[in-house]
């Protein structure tokens with residue numbers, strides 16, 4: 021078949037709809053495809069029989085906007101090179117670690133993310149994971165299901181949330197909401213981030229290891245960058261200590277997962293709750309055996325309501341772009 025024969029067939033929609041290349045399969049596309057495709061002509065790389073590079077080379081030379089998410093092929097310099105007309109990437113996620121932002125900057129491509137639409141759900145989930153690890157709610161659930169209730173005396177009691185010293189790593193949109201929630205639960209809050217924040221009174225620690233040494237709990241809420249990759253390593257975990265709990269709703273690779281698993285297996289930290297892992301969907305099997313660990317499949321941000329907000333923001337960003345208006349959630353640190 022000639023290369024030009026591989027061009028996606030016009031599916032009957034108006035040829036005037038602006039074209040958007042869809043690199044992978046964002047959940048909002050699965051849920052709201054009709055709404056998105058009534059406004060944009062979606063060129064879906066996943067539906068093509070062609071390998072991604074060839075699909076882009078054949079179909080996407082004039083495409084100016086891309087929709088993507090964190091699962092699936094990362095938006096690398098190699099991919100961007102195949103899209104000479106691209107000027108906008110909209111990611112359905114808050115995190116943008118799957119996009120080569122410095123390549124975007126040098127090519128004049130703007131990046132818009134999920135802004136604040138997932139922050140509340142994600143913060144709720146972080147608190148949920150922490151309460152679950154501390155009070156052993158999932159353990160209690162398994163206990164009842166196994167018919168052990170009659171022996172209640174042998175249930176290992178969990179630890180109180182009120183009074184815990186909680187260190188938030190990354191006091192951005194999500195971190196601040198976690199902090200406010202846990203303050204209301206009677207915890208004392210401290211934080212680590214790139215810079216001290218003027219809008220809060222919480223104690224600031226420039227050094228994450230010193231933060232861990234003074235805390236009962238660390239909650240990882242920062243972005244994954246070259247600076248934060250494996251920032252939470254054995255040294256930090258040992259500083260957190262035998263009773264210390266770590267919760268991660270950021271990205272798996274912020275924690276050195278191998279070292280965290282070793283610390284958990286050897287009882288060098290008290291417990292962990294994690295929604296994110298280094299090599300998703302693979303989760304280290306050792307964790308399955310541990311009762312002081314709560315595992316979740318990268319779902320913290322999702323509720324039906326947050327997905328609808330995400331859809332609306334994606335559409336609003338694309339519409340703004342195609343009508344030369346300012347983007348609603350432009351990633352300004354980079355542009």
Ligand SMILES: O=CC(=O)O
Nearest residue numbers: 113114115138321
């Ligand atoms: O992980 C999810 C997100 O970055 O929004």
